[in-house]
Amino acid sequence: MSARDAFRWPPLALISWPFEFGTPDLGMGIGASLLAGDKELHDDLAAAGWTPTLERIPAADPSGGEVTRIFDLLRAHAGAVRAAVRRGAFPLVLSGGCISAAATVAGAAVDGQATGAVWFDAHADLDTPEDNLSGSMDVQALSILTGSAWQAAARAIPWFAPVREEDVLAVGVRDLADHQRLRLERSAIRTFDAAALATLPTRVYLHVDLDVLGTEIGVANRYACAGGPSLDGVLATIDATFDHATVIAAALTAYEPRSDRSGAIRAAAHAIATLIAKRALEQR
Numbered sequence: 001m002s003a004r005d006a007f008r009w010p011p012l013a014l015i016s017w018p019f020e021f022g023t024p025d026l027g028m029g030i031g032a033s034l035l036a037g038d039k040e041l042h043d044d045l046a047a048a049g050w051t052p053t054l055e056r057i058p059a060a061d062p063s064g065g066e067v068t069r070i071f072d073l074l075r076a077h078a079g080a081v082r083a084a085v086r087r088g089a090f091p092l093v094l095s096g097g098c099i100s101a102a103a104t105v106a107g108a109a110v111d112g113q114a115t116g117a118v119w120f121d122a123h124a125d126l127d128t129p130e131d132n133l134s135g136s137m138d139v140q141a142l143s144i145l146t147g148s149a150w151q152a153a154a155r156a157i158p159w160f161a162p163v164r165e166e167d168v169l170a171v172g173v174r175d176l177a178d179h180q181r182l183r184l185e186r187s188a189i190r191t192f193d194a195a196a197l198a199t200l201p202t203r204v205y206l207h208v209d210l211d212v213l214g215t216e217i218g219v220a221n222r223y224a225c226a227g228g229p230s231l232d233g234v235l236a237t238i239d240a241t242f243d244h245a246t247v248i249a250a251a252l253t254a255y256e257p258r259s260d261r262s263g264a265i266r267a268a269a270h271a272i273a274t275l276i277a278k279r280a281l282e283q284r
Contacts (some may be wrong), residue, residue: 010284012050012277013084014042017057017077017095022069023138024059029096031255034266036094037215041270045092048277053089055080058171070137071153074103078158081107090272090280093196093251096126096142098141098209100251105145105205106160108249115248116167117145118192118241120234121209122175122225124184131179138254139180142168142189155224163205165189169196171237172228192237197244206241206250208234208272210265221256231268235275242279250276 016036020027035041036054045052057077060069081091081104093104098121109115118162119125125142128149132140147162154160165188172274173191176184210220214228229237241247252269260266 005118010050010281011084011087011089012045012052012280013089013091014045014052014054015057015077015080015084015093015096016054017073017093017100019059019070019073020096021089022060022066022073023062027096028254028256030254031221031257032094032096032253034257035252035255035269037047038266038270040195041273042240043278044270044274048274049281050090054086066140067137069152070099071150071156073159074100078107078160082159085248090277091249092276093249093253095251095253097137097138098207098253099144100253101108101141101205101207101239102145102154102160103157104251105163106157108205109159109161110248111159113203114167114201115163116169116204116245117163117207118169118171118187118204119207120171120212120213120237121207122172122214122228123223124170124173124176124180124189126180126183126187126189128165131183132274133177133179134248146189154174157275167201169200173232174227175223194240197240200245203247203248204245206238206247206276208238208250208252210252210269211254213265213268218262218268220265221254221259223254224259231271234268234272236270238275239279242283246283247276249281250280
């Protein structure tokens with residue numbers, strides 16, 4: 001391929017969010033960095049028809065507390081995603097946690113147009129400060145995205161508008177404490193199926209927490225659990241989402257290399273990212 005040919009190929013913006021607890025290259029943040037630097041993954045994306053570029057969100061001021069750091073990072077991340085979209089790139093986020101979702105959607109969404117979300121995750125991520133028992137911000141990621149937690153801080157993320165709960169479809173959610181199960185049951189979030197997909201807005205964010213895959217397949221992170229869809233099932237659901245909607249951005253999150261002793265999750269991440277890249281190119 002000549003330099004001229006490469007110039008004509010559309011850009012795919014790999015955006016690395018290499019953080020856990022707002023700290024760079026810790027735990028699952030290491031996985032985001034590893035995937036971002038994975039030559040084989042870059043080669044797969046190029047073979048799918050893209051010219052991958054890579055941007056790493058810079059670390060926040062370490063003197064701030066965890067919540068302060070996270071929202072500083074979210075504001076920076078929204079800006080990086082919006083800049084990628086403005087130059088015609090498709091944003092594929094490699095994130096240490098699900099908490100990046102609100103900023104990804106903020107940066108990729110078109111003002112005034114409804115956005116839906118297809119949320120692959122073993123966990124609901126619908127905790128709020130009022131009911132959370134773990135102290136984790138990441139298990140509040142979907143609550144932030146849908147406007148039921150940290151509302152004032154979320155409003156400070158550029159271009160942020162909440163996604164309606166009824167416009168979120170969950171895939172593979174199963175590992176829930178009692179309060180989390182009750183919160184999910186009381187929400188308007190639905191389980192993914194063809195009928196529900198048909199009701200989503202025509203612009204959708206695709207969120208793939210790799211622990212949606214059960215430990216029978218591989219161990220994505222220290223929060224992974226048994227059950228969940230097969231890799232083929234995940235790929236088929238991604239295909240169905242692209243068949244219905246324009247996917248405005250996608251994310252692969254929560255990969256922890258020390259947990260993935262067999263390498264099965266890293267291989268799955270390659271397969272998922274490559275399919276997303278192929279289908280995103282078709283919608284150009």
